[in-house]
Amino acid sequence: MSADADADALDRDGFFGPASVTWRIHGDPAFSVGGVRALLLQALHPVAMAGVHRFSDGFRDEPWARLTRTAEYVATLTFGTRRDALRAVRRVRGAHRGKSDTEPTTGRSYAVDDPDLLLWVHACEVDSLLSVARRAGVPLTDADADRYVREQVVAAELVGCTPGEVPDTVAALADYFRQVRPQLALTEPARAAARFVVVPPMPGWVQLLTPARPAWTGLASLGLATLPRWARSLYGLPALALTEPATTAAVRAFRATALAVPPRIRENPALRAARLRQEHAQAS
Template sequence: MASAPRPPLEAVRDRLGRGIREMLAGTPDQVHEWDPAADRRFAPDSAMWAVHTDVAMLVGGLRALLLQTLHPLALAGVVQHSTYKTDPLGRLHRTGAFVGTTTFGTVEESDQIIAQVKAIHARVNGTARDGREYSALDPHLLMWVHCTEADSFLRARQRYGATPLPEGVADTYVAEIGEIGAALGVIDPPQNQAELRERLISYRPELQATRDTRETVRFLVVPPLPLAARPPYGILFGAATAMLPRFARRMLLLPVAPGAETLAIRPAATALLRTMGWALGDHPAVEAARAAEAD
């Protein structure tokens, strides 16, 4: 007997979800299989899972990239060694694989991918345009990158997630993601939101909008994406820009008109993220954990 046809809405959801997954994570054969019975670094009820399973991470990731362009030495390593211009989706897939594996993977998988990233960092060094030398193993630069990511992921989750996390859970998230930062070489990562804010403020005197900054931001404004992905990307980019500190928007020449964030940017981004969340469904690691509990 032939199976009944799927409802049209379900077919639309599956097709949309498949397209989004391939854009963010690559083809199905590149997607990780999560083992719910394995020894994980972070449990399903952890703050890391609460933040990193939310599609708002997309906004947080863009915000972090924009902030990171303001540190000349951190950016020099990206400009001189990264493939972000020639293979932006590949870089996105690799970044997603790192975040996913360190969040949802086993301790062994997490340690393995951290070791791979550290080996790459060991080869990233050189001289910035201003003549200063840099190294991706520099704990000071690692701290900057770590703090911009932790702050951006958390702020995006609090603004665009289904429900804001309680302050205690948000502090726990900072401590938990600090475990990954420490494994990468960050010395004494912040353990709560207050410490995170203090660390970020301490970098203000080092930030500059350089030629590399302007070139990288121009690329981020209009990256070489498929036509269908450009309108939603523009919405996410607008949301990320609106979440930047005012000083960063001024330095990056990314103004946000008064009232635009409340009246246009946030409603559009919220609607888009809700639609993406509906199409994607739960993260595969969440589905695997739920299935294991049901057995």
């Protein structure tokens, strides 16, 4: 294979490729539950949440647009070509640049792109997507789980996390959360974010004429129920110790129902496009 062909293949496969655990987890229906869990977990960091509250007008004024942009970013980084992924990273880093303030409850002066805040967002996403995938029945060994955390170091460093400080195993990720937990709290911006996630604003006609409200309520409930106990405690929710098996059963049922939907409907367009690129490359 020529150098040009090698470069084309590297660009086509993106930063992860079809053989990665990242594709397996991010392409599974359980991803949506994990995404909601990640949002709820991220909100518990007072400084990180302050940045979202202060600078993301779209979170308050155009919440669906903001969630859509976030989902598209993750999909592009996961399934897009390297060129597409790097363009998306540049847009995100540009949106973060130059935004700073002081968080009132801690008194900390921060910039939105402080590496430790970016690391918090990253860790919540990786922990949530992995834990929900395993709970939902995605076939993942312990080695697969470690490999996923290690693969995601690339995503963290691309967005601005400090190289060498990103957890690269499941154990290291758990250690990270133990270290950060004393900093976490349910601030008013966190309450507002959680209210939005659990009961998002919807036009009246959407609520009356579509199943969007009950569908989202079910998804949000699963996101809440799959949070770690310490996070549910910060939200003032019951420990739910007796309902852990029921939660697992519900997440598995959600995944099974979603998998019954034809792939052309349930799969992310970026994933379908990536598969087409692979098919065309194999045929040529």
